[in-house]
Amino acid sequence: MDQLRAGARLRILLGHLGHPSAAAIVAHPTSGTSSPASFQPQQFQYTLDNNVLSLEQRKFYEKNGYLVIKNLVSHADIQRFRSEFERICRKEVRPPGLMVMKDVAIVKSEQNLSEKSVTKIQDFQEDEELFRYCTLPEILKYVECFTGPNIMAMHAMLINKPPDVGKKTSRHPLHQDLHYFPFRPSNLIVCAWTAMEHIDRNNGCLVVLPGTHKGPLKPHDYPQWEGGVNIMYHGIQDYEKNNARVHLVMEKGDTVFFHPLLIHGSGRNRTQGFRKAISCHYASADCHYIDVEGTSQENIGKEVSRMVDKFQGYEGTVDLKVRL
Ligand SMILES: O=C(O)CCC(=O)C(=O)O
Numbered sequence: 337m338d339q340l341r342a343g344a345r346l347r348i349l350l351g352h353l354g355h356p357s358a359a360a361i362v363a364h365p366t367s368g369t370s371s372p373a374s375f376q377p378q379q380f381q382y383t384l385d386n387n388v389l390s391l392e393q394r395k396f397y398e399k400n401g402y403l404v405i406k407n408l409v410s411h412a413d414i415q416r417f418r419s420e421f422e423r424i425c426r427k428e429v430r431p432p433g434l435m436v437m438k439d440v441a442i443v444k445s446e447q448n449l450s451e452k453s454v455t456k457i458q459d460f461q462e463d464e465e466l467f468r469y470c471t472l473p474e475i476l477k478y479v480e481c482f483t484g485p486n487i488m489a490m491h492a493m494l495i496n497k498p499p500d501v502g503k504k505t506s507r508h509p510l511h512q513d514l515h516y517f518p519f520r521p522s523n524l525i526v527c528a529w530t531a532m533e534h535i536d537r538n539n540g541c542l543v544v545l546p547g548t549h550k551g552p553l554k555p556h557d558y559p560q561w562e563g564g565v566n567i568m569y570h571g572i573q574d575y576e577k578n579n580a581r582v583h584l585v586m587e588k589g590d591t592v593f594f595h596p597l598l599i600h601g602s603g604r605n606r607t608q609g610f611r612k613a614i615s616c617h618y619a620s621a622d623c624h625y626i627d628v629e630g631t632s633q634e635n636i637g638k639e640v641s642r643m644v645d646k647f648q649g650y651e652g653t654v655d656l657k658v659r660l
Contacts, residue, residue, distance in 0.1 A: 382482065382523055382549070382595060389481050397482075401549030402584075402594035408474050409530045409589045417614050418532060420465040421494050425451050431463035439498050439505055439566060451496065451610055455566060458493040466494065470616040475528050478593055479618045482526035486621035490517065490525075497540050497602065497611040505564055506540060506605040509571025512548075513617065514596035515556045515636055518628050522553075524620035525596045531586035532612035539611040540603045542592065545579045549595035555632040567643070570636060575599055 382401070383394045389403075397403045423429050424436075437456040460466040469475070470489040479487055500506040514522050535541045556570035565571075579599075584592055594600065596617070605611050628637040 384481055384484055386481055388477055394481075397593070397595075400544075400546040401598035402544055402546070402592055402600075403478075404584060404586065404590060404592045405478060407587070407589050408478075408591040409469075409472065411588060413469070413472065414530070414532050414588060414614075417466060417469060417494065418612065420463065421457065421496065421612070422451060424457060424463070425454055429463065431460060431466075433459050433462055435459050437567065452498065454496055455498060456493055456495045458491065460492050460494065461489065466614075467492065469530070469614050470618075475530075475591065475616075478591075479526055479528060482593065482595075483524050483618055483620040484622070487618050488621055488623070489616050490519070490619050491617040492615070494614045495612065497605045497613075499608050499610070500604045500606060503564060504561065504604050505566060507561075508540075508602040509559045509561075509565065509569055510543075510545070510575060510599050510601040511556055511569075511571050512553055512597050512599055514553050515570060515633060517596060517617070517619075518633065518637065519619055519623045519625050521623065522596050524623055525617065527594050527596065527615055527617045528591055529594070529613055529615040530591040531588055532614060533588050533609075534586070535611055535613065536585045537583050537603060538605075539607045539609060540605040541586065542584045542600055542602050544582050544584060544594065545575065545599040546582055548575070548579065548599040549597040551597065553597060553632060554599075557635065568636070568639065571601070572599065 380394060380398055382398050383389060385394075389397070393403055420429070424431075424434070435458045436454055437458070438453050439455040457466075461470075467489075470492055476487065497506050497508075513527060514525070517525065519525070529542065554572045554574050556572050558565055558569070559571040559573070583603075586592070628634050
């Protein structure tokens with residue numbers, strides 16, 4: 337467990353085949369059965385038959401590209417993640433490689449690091465307390481339904497959506513996470529995103545376009561929004577405007593698993609609170625890296641390299657493969 341590959345954040349969470357680690361999960365049947373006699377496995381391309389998801393849950397994910405599991409992460413764990421985030425904001429801990437992002441609209445007024453200025457921390461794989469989220473057995477049990485048993489944690493974030501100061505910069509434009517990932521196949525990648533408090537349209541819940549995981553990866557770029565947009569918050573313009581939108585109202589501990597091609601984003605935070613969620617993207621150890629040069633991902637690849645060179649002073653060039 338926890339093998340770090342070539343200085344990147346590729347951690348094998350569930351040991352190699354035949355050598356499950358302490359975090360490995362074997363089948364945990366939920367309601368219903370996954371393989372009744374009438375069921376044709378070949379009709380499923382996004383989920384695996386490992387006796388964890390019910391047939392209904394599999395069908396839902398296959399059709400919609402996401403699945404919400406209620407009350408999955410304990411309130412005690414969420415409190416621990418929250419406390420660690422606050423310690424990071426107070427600079428009591430500064431794990432190596434951690435990237436701290438600030439909201440474009442409040443970066444000038446809140447120059448000191450604080451819960452008020454930090455929109456997101458990412459790449460917390462060196463922070464033992466936060467990285468525990470990525471290794472929670474209750475999360476991995478579901479991740480395995482999409483990636484299979486050999487799982488790598490590729491990218492972890494704690495998002496602290498600030499109260500919008502009127503410029504709508506707290507919105508996250510509609511996007512597909514695969515834009516940020518130089519590895520494939522996409523069906524063996526999944527995101528787990530856990531609400532750290534009650535989240536609804538008021539404080540900026542996730543909005544998803546069901547079924548869009550069946551489409552291609554679309555070109556992404558910065559939206560032309562008045563008031564600005566946060567760094568690396570690329571969005572897509574070219575999506576079916578008539579596609580239904582679902583706003584995911586979630587309670588503390590509820591977790592949504594979703595496909596990296598699912599178009600999603602989040603709305604403005606109209607409250608005075610800081611809306612928190614913690615998430616990790618996982619991929620099967622069978623995934624392979626691709627070269628993004630000449631593809632629609634070239635823009636984000638270049639941006640990531642530039643940003644890392646600038647902010648972290650790395651001597652060499654760090655590319656998308658290493659950073660995300
Ligand atoms: O938590 C949010 O508001 C959206 C997060 C998200 O979609 C992302 O970071 O890719």
